[in-house]
Amino acid sequence: MGFLEGKRALIVGVASPRSIAWGIAEAMHEQGAELAFTYQNEKLKTRVEKIAEQTGSNITLPCDVASDTEIDNVFSELAGHWDGFDILVHSVGFAPREQLNGDFVDAVTREGFQIAHDISSYSFAALARASLPLMEGRNGAMLTLTYVGSEKVLQGYNVMGLAKASLEANMRYLAANLGPRGIRVNAISAGPIKTLAAAGISDFRKMLHHVEETAPMRRTITPKEVGNVAAFLCSDLASGVTGETTFVDSGYNILGMTGLSS
Numbered sequence: 001m002g003f004l005e006g007k008r009a010l011i012v013g014v015a016s017p018r019s020i021a022w023g024i025a026e027a028m029h030e031q032g033a034e035l036a037f038t039y040q041n042e043k044l045k046t047r048v049e050k051i052a053e054q055t056g057s058n059i060t061l062p063c064d065v066a067s068d069t070e071i072d073n074v075f076s077e078l079a080g081h082w083d084g085f086d087i088l089v090h091s092v093g094f095a096p097r098e099q100l101n102g103d104f105v106d107a108v109t110r111e112g113f114q115i116a117h118d119i120s121s122y123s124f125a126a127l128a129r130a131s132l133p134l135m136e137g138r139n140g141a142m143l144t145l146t147y148v149g150s151e152k153v154l155q156g157y158n159v160m161g162l163a164k165a166s167l168e169a170n171m172r173y174l175a176a177n178l179g180p181r182g183i184r185v186n187a188i189s190a191g192p193i194k195t196l197a198a199a200g201i202s203d204f205r206k207m208l209h210h211v212e213e214t215a216p217m218r219r220t221i222t223p224k225e226v227g228n229v230a231a232f233l234c235s236d237l238a239s240g241v242t243g244e245t246t247f248v249d250s251g252y253n254i255l256g257m258t259g260l261s262s
């Protein structure tokens, strides 16, 4: 029997079969969880429906996290399918493309800053609050995805680094607030993975190679490896863990002076 048997999870952030959220969905499904999905827009609807089907799920709901109305509607719709749920997965990040090019000081704009923080950080708190009525009285868990660019400066990550720093603090404040209600809140800091969110990032291949050459495990990680840790963190096996950022990055973050080639 899987360790998520009897648990229901809402997965926000599947866009393709390469999405980290999809690795999480697969792992949670393997452990016996029942799943529901949201999709960002009509363009992604049929794709997410197909992916959901592979985990036996026919609950797919529209949700652009920029919209308060769409966030509210997800949970009123979900209440028609489920009388409650146990796990919220937030796997969403976005900044306008031009924010991720060149030096931070040149690229950052008021609007770029606002969008990055709104979509990548605020949305976690908004979804968490909207989840509460349906998470009442269960051993609930929430999870978000972050990146080491929140604590170390990475060329080109720019305003996303600030947004991820905000997201991690957001996760800790939620953990403190929701602990008394029996809900744990954690983050996974994943190493670089070639997903849609990485497509078109200049030098992304170089970054993957750099990790393969220097990380303690001398390789990159897969969405499924993130998924397995996500499944654990959102299960009762992790009942004593909240407010934590767990790295799933083949150990890259522990290193210093990684610029020298071996």
Ligand code: NAD
Pocket: 012, 013, 014, 015, 016, 018, 019, 020, 021, 039, 040, 063, 064, 065, 066, 091, 092, 093, 094, 119, 145, 146, 147, 148, 189, 190, 191, 192, 193, 194, 195, 196, 197, 198
């Ligand atoms: P992805 O493109 O598959 O997923 C990003 C998701 O964000 C998509 O499903 C997209 O629809 C969603 N999204 C963007 N704007 C949205 C909006 N306004 N409303 C609703 N959804 C919106 O890429 P991914 O790499 O799986 O990214 C998932 C998370 O993992 C992100 O938070 C990302 O920052 C984080 N992360 C990615 C990597 C990496 O190297 N790929 C590493 C560490 C952390």
Ligand code: 0WE
Pocket: 093, 094, 095, 096, 097, 100, 147, 154, 155, 156, 157, 158, 160, 192, 196, 197, 198, 199, 201, 207
């Ligand atoms: O969080 C991310 C990517 C987030 C992201 C990606 C895009 C591309 C498409 C946010 N917004 C957008 N906007 C778009 O228009 N990662 C952790 C992957 C990533 O992105 C980088 C990285 C890494 C790693 C950007 C520069 C440097 C490193």
